[in-house]
Amino acid sequence: MTSAVEQLQSGFDSWRATTLKPLRFPVFRALWLATMAAYFGAVIQTVGAAWHMTSMGVSADWVAYVQAASLLPTVLLALPAGALADTGDRRVLMLIAQIFGAAASVLLVATALFSAIGPVVLLVFTLLIGCAAALAQPAWQAAVGDLVERDDLPAAIGLNALAFNAARSLGPAIGGAIVALVGAVGAFAVNAFSYLALIGVLAGWKAPKPADTLPPEPIGRAIMSGIRYALLSPALLSLFARGALFGLCASSVLALLPLVARDKLDGGPLTYGVLLGGFGLGSMAAALFTARTRQWMSSQRLVGACTLAYGVMAIFLTLSPFVALSMAILAVAGAAWILALATISTCVQMSCPRWVVGRCVAMGQVATLGGLTAGAIVWGTIATHADLEPALIASGLALLATLLLAGALPIPNTDALDWSVGAPYPIARPGVTIDPRSGPIIVTIEYRIARDSADAFLRAIHEVGRIRQRDGARRWSIAQDLDDPEIWRERYQSPTWTEHLRRVSRVTAADQALRESVLQFHEGPPPAIKRMLERPPGATPIAEQ
Template identity: 50%
Template sequence: MPIKDAEVSDRRTSALSPFRHRIFLAVWVASLASNFGGLIQSVGAAWLMTSIGASADLIALVQASTTLPIMLFSLMAGAIADNFDRRKLMLAAQIFLFAVSVALTLCTYFGLVTPWLLLTFTFLVGCGTAFNGPAWQSLVGEMVPRSDLPAAIALNSMGFNIARSVGPALGGIIVATIGTFAAFAVNAVSYLGLILVLARWQPVRASRALPPESLGSAMAAGIRYVAMSPNLGVVLLRGAVFGVAAIAVQALMPLIARDLIQGGPLTYGLLLGAFGAGAVAGALLSTRLRQALSLEALVRIAFLSFAVCAAIAGLSPLALLTTAAMALGGASWVLALSSFNATVQLSSPRWVVGRALALYQMATFGGMALGSWIWGVAAEWYGTADALLIVAGMLLAGAALGLRFPLPELKTLNLDPLNRWTEPKIAVDILPRSGPVVITIEYVIRQADVVAFLAIMAERRRIRRRDGARHWTLLRDLENPEIWIERYHSPTWLDYVRHNQRITQADAAVGERLRELHQGPDRPRVQRMIERQPGWPTSDPGSQARDIADPLTDPTRSS
């Protein structure tokens, strides 16, 4: 169950506050070990592709093959995470990643790896990551209170980048001294700790009042929620732009090490290590920076700083200067991505947070997959240095994009369920799958209040459609113009129940304003009806089912 804010309300939030919660600390430490192994494997895969004489575009595709599955499968993974046990999904993903890593180790040891077989294995690693990501990120909200969530997200980024600061250099040493198969073997072993922690953790699960949604319906609901949430749309856009541009530095880093500063696998590992060290510093400073700067200002600085990193990497022949640039890029990377991630989590209720995170990952990592291919081709055609200068220009444009599409400020919205709704008693015997159900709500609005009423109903329409209502319309009585009727459909009675249970505390302001505007003798009148075709038997559940309350207009009684 999610940890309540009241448990830590008397404690001051800091960058390390989430470590007070034992399960978060245990999973974080186990994930840190797994991240070490994953980055060691990344070094081995990238250098193996380089050493077997692959072209620049195939080298860049190592990064693309890892991120492409995140774009393809994250929404499915998010839907599964929101409807089933997130811990079990994460555990299954870790076991799959362990099996893939063992297979890659064996193939490499026996000399069976070709460029396309290596891309296949890295694609499978990306598949495991795609199913692990939404489950892990949404589980954070069950490990720490909402007040600690931004710090926990930054700590997750810091954990990955602590591994990045040391793991790649260690990977370079392993590859140079023992061979790439050893790097893959270390990664396989690194999954065992996290598998053990997840297998032993038995969280208290809240009972589900409703059956899980079907996979297709759950995915559609996630897309609909994000599409009807403007703030989330801005985050997805900015994340995609950042992903397309910023991934170039990592995708082309083997070529930066080999061609621009004339180094080998150890140099490549040191560049990755510097990138990770900068990211750790960025994560530690993130809480203080968010207190001093607006979210948009912080993200613009991250775009501009990463542009400087790309430009220096493209122009510098000096290993020391390029290493410093990588540190700057790492700090910019974690500040931008942790800000995007925190905004998505704080803007999404628990019932859909896995899918919202999945769509964010699809946008950002889809941009990374596309960018890896684009910049690999650009390096092949124009050279690595010129490609990086183009990247710097694109990142400057990404910072300017904030003038037109600024990020929303992080606000602690109360996205807990409103909990004013209970399933009404109806006179008709219907099944959960019966439908379509038609709902009408009647308001009495004075002429002087019509403009204000229409404005609040625009927000009402967004909330209804976001939570699953279909065919929403607003009608005005031609004989009595003070009467307005809100009308919408739900495909089934079960969908109608889900719709009402998704209303949050933050949505209550809409209902409060509508109650103020309604001038009828009683609360707005609600009618619930099920569609019925002529010729149906009279025993069929097609009669009207009525009641007189609505969860967004009645503060005390459920509809």
């Protein structure tokens, strides 16, 4: 008996040391608690808005527009918000977003108290509050990596998932009680107050200033840099695709759950709430073990196991005639849901360097949310024209079929990646004075490669070229000398001298290791590196400037 108790205690201590470890960082702990309060406020606000819209006697589509208005800003603003999070002060961006959301919420309360709120006005306020959340979310997720150590990042993301799912599970019941007691305006007021803790923490957080000697990247160029980085990163594209496919196929359960409660179980709103609570409780329980499960199995296997479990549960849901059994099925589905999405989100953050993490997180959000939105439409249409059961079965089978793509769309092993900033790359001062806006800047590097090493060199240099282009280089190419085949010349360019310096500053330790592997093929003195300024017709020679 004593041995069993000691084993349980040891297991609990190990779980606590892994799962709760990020809470030892004071700033993360304070922000996490304040963010949880904001999550509860947002859910309560949505409940109040949906009920207030319903009480107006409008058609069902207007009620659905409330949810759409809260999600649409994330789709539209996620990437610009991610760019702002990467190029500016994340603390300031989050603070501005929270103040904006609080102001919109206070105005909504005042409008509700002193005048009648029509459907359009309610949707406008819901949209504004959603904009605040959309602006803050990429900055918060990107800041997590600055607040905890890299090894603690999976646990920190799991805690964020726990906070979100706690609000999603318990928030609707709390919101419903508030609406029943004091009306929708009470729910609006609670949401307005929920911003205060987060605003206070952000105002008091003394975030370290990044030592960046370059001017901030313009927002438009920053967005394009993020897109280019993702397009030239196979690991990220694979993660985005897996998130979108999972969202597309798995969205059926939550989208059709009201119909399951009404048509399969002959229930009403209470039954729907119980089923939703089962899903949320499963998600909460799984969120507590996100970090531990990553230690037990690889991310690839974990996402595959969750995909298998969720697909099977979607099919089983059509066979259950009992509320308790359906709730248990949904608890398993909720656990698979959060473990899969949290693992994908963790891998996204750990598959890119800090300078672009906000944009990568934002693109991951858009991919998953796009899949969820499209899936809700697809499975809803099938349920309308076929029936509820065929829609759920088809979605479960479709999700199981995505396992066939696991080889083509692998979940990367992020633990082996080193995205820390590499040693400062020596940049020789140009022999002439150059304006930072001058360009294009052309760089050529000449290698001498023995003929028996040419094939291996060519494979390695093309990988280096992908990384250079991913970090901002344009028109990259590698050419072989026709008169001396052992001479190879690498060529690429940057739009301006500032962008050339920015690209060099993005080199990570992993990038440096790959470049050093290319240099091992070179023979003779160090490769000759030339930097040139392109001179179009009519341009003044540098010597005359």
